[in-house]
Each structure stands twice: as C-alpha cells, then as structure tokens.
Amino acid sequence: MSVTVYSTGPNCMQCTMTCRTLTAEGISFHIEDLRDSAAALEFVAEELGYTQAPVVILDQEPQFHWSGFRPDLIAQLAQRVSASHPPTAPQPVRGIGMR
Numbered sequence: 123m124s125v126t127v128y129s130t131g132p133n134c135m136q137c138t139m140t141c142r143t144l145t146a147e148g149i150s151f152h153i154e155d156l157r158d159s160a161a162a163l164e165f166v167a168e169e170l171g172y173t174q175a176p177v178v179i180l181d182q183e184p185q186f187h188w189s190g191f192r193p194d195l196i197a198q199l200a201q202r203v204s205a206s207h208p209p210t211a212p213q214p215v216r217g218i219g220m221r
Contacts, residue, residue, distance in 0.1 A: 125181065126152050126181055127144070128156055128165075140176045143191075149199060
C-alpha cells in the first residue's frame, strides 16, 4: 500500500502532525513537497480541489484522500493496512515427544 503526503514543509504543523501520526501507526508514506513541484501543486489544487495542506492520498485507491490533520482517517487507514497484512499464526515447535 502506497501513501503520499503532499506537504508545504516542516513549518506546517498539520503536515508535521500527520506525518508523525502515520509513522506512529506504522504506515509508510512518501512526502511530496508542494513548494518544490508545480505539477504536484496543480494536481492537489486543480484535480483534487484542495487549498489546505497536507493532502493525503492512498495511491492504489485515488478516491481515498483528505486534507488537513485527520487522526480519525489515519486510524481508518491503519486498520486497512493491518487488514491487508494479517499477522501469521506462530508455527508449533516440534520437540521431544512430539510427532
């Protein structure tokens, strides 16, 4: 699962909190700095219609995106990530007396 955070840099508190919360939830992401990319800024503003950073988008599901610091949506995303990677059951260890 690939997540992109469109950010306006480290002085954006909502961007910083979004990245910290994604990290705390174990969600890997890529940061695209809107200050450095006219194409990214055009995509966020024109195609998605956002005027506030950060913008978070799940790349495999482009309809799943939001703007601003949204811990509720990050929690939903974390649930989706964990559901797509269920933990494996521990395998029994064969020892003496086990067949």
